[in-house]
Amino acid sequence: MKAGEAVETWLEWMARERRSSMRTVAAYRHDLGLALGFLTDHLGGEPDLAALGKLKVADLRAWLAHETARTEQKPTRRVVTTDGRARSRARRLSALRSFFRYLAERYGIENPAPQLLAAPKTRKRLPRPLSREDALKAPEDIAALSHTTEGAVRDEALFMLLYGAGLRIGEALDLDCRDLGGAGDGLLRIVGKGGRERIVPLLPAVVTALEAWRRVHPAPSPDAPLFTGVRGGRLQAPVARRAMQTWREQAGLSSSATPHALRHSFATHMLEGGADLRSIQELLGHASLSTTQVYTLADERHLLSVWRSAHPMAGGMPEATVTDGKAGKKI
Structure with missing residues (x-):
């Protein structure tokens, strides 16, 4: 060969x-x-x-x-x-x-x-999540830009799922209607990278959005794609990306506001809310905890806040100053 x-x-x-x-x-x-x-x-x-x-x-x-x-x-x-x-x-x-x-x-x-062969050293790229406010309003605002009622319901369900469950865009678009079988119980089975399966919990707002889309789905047979395009086939990722691009341009956001940024937002906002890294690792489907730890590097303020509040020797410690290489940042 x-x-x-x-x-x-x-x-x-x-x-x-x-x-x-x-x-x-x-x-x-x-x-x-x-x-x-x-x-x-x-x-x-x-x-x-x-x-x-x-x-x-x-x-x-x-x-x-x-x-x-x-x-x-x-x-x-x-x-x-x-x-x-x-x-x-x-x-x-x-x-x-x-x-x-x-x-x-x-x-x-x-x-x-x-x-x-020696691998070259590269700087670790830190996630660039959306703000809480932008992440929360993204699904509804993106849906409002759709030209059809059906498309609006679909887009709201899709982007609610990305932010509410931390899915990759490919994972969401690979779902079939049968995969929503357990959505009423607030759980969804995902097959991620490397064929790794995980169960992700769905918030009530996400379940409501998915059920609203299923009611207007053009052909909701078990083996049909969950998210469909205008011709009834599986919705393609570039179409979803363009929808979010249109919204971010109107909202004045940077080019980093992509569907994947909603996954970053999910992880970052969970960490800020007190979730532990192991739980976030399981929810994201990361094979290694080191992949998940990048979110702690992206949020020095939260990391030092947890350190000061959790360590028994940190009682009464003043705020620390972290230097980012250019200027000191007070945390």
């Missing part, structure tokens, strides 16, 4: 079994395409599985160096920062490592070279 065929098989597996988003699959196809293009020239022909198993760290370093040089020489209107280039390199390395793990599991092709 040639490497290109193996890549396509892997990408199909990622989409079907791992439930990776279309954006992730497209990014991985692009990155692996670059790698195979370089290796084909580097080795004098498209490699097969046996050749992939014999690649050395030096071969892969040569590819990453080639991509770095190509990116720096490529004319672009965008300003590419050092951190941006490091993120691109890290993503390509992640794609390569995932592909080689698949080769080992599926075809027995063991090659430690991708794991031996």
Whole structure:
């Protein structure tokens, strides 16, 4: 089997079994395409599985160096920062490592070279949640921009679900009508990244919005998509993103106000309300607690407030000053 065929098989597996988003699959196809293009020239022909198993760290370093040089020489209107280039390199390395793990599991092709490459250090991107006020009014305001009554009911239910339960946009749009079977009990079964299942509780306001949408759903058979588009098929994520983009532009919000920002808002506002990280981890469906801990980094004020109120030695402590590298911020 040639490497290109193996890549396509892997990408199909990622989409079907791992439930990776279309954006992730497209990014991985692009990155692996670059790698195979370089290796084909580097080795004098498209490699097969046996050749992939014999690649050395030096071969892969040569590819990453080639991509770095190509990116720096490529004319672009965008300003590419050092951190941006490091993120691109890290993503390509992640794609390569995932592909080689698949080769080992599926075809027995063991090659430690991708794991031996040093990953570039990048700055951790902090979540950018909406304010409580904006997050609360987003579903109703977005719904008001719909051109049809049916679309308004659908959009309110969708965005209520994103903020009220912390779902990813892909998770919400993958739901079928049958998945609402337990919604009357205030629970919803979600299949997230990596096929991991979790049960999320639904607030009464979210249940009410979902039931209102189910009553006007054009074809609410059990196997039908829960959220449908104008032609009756499954609603696509770009359509939902455009609806929120229209609202944020009218509301004067930044470009960070996206459907995923509602998930960040859910986690941030839960943390501010006193929820513990383990509970938030379970609700978000994070495989690792370290992924959830980023929300504590994004809210220094809350973190220090909890520290001062919870630690027995902190009684009567004055407010602390946190330095963010540019100026001191009083917390």
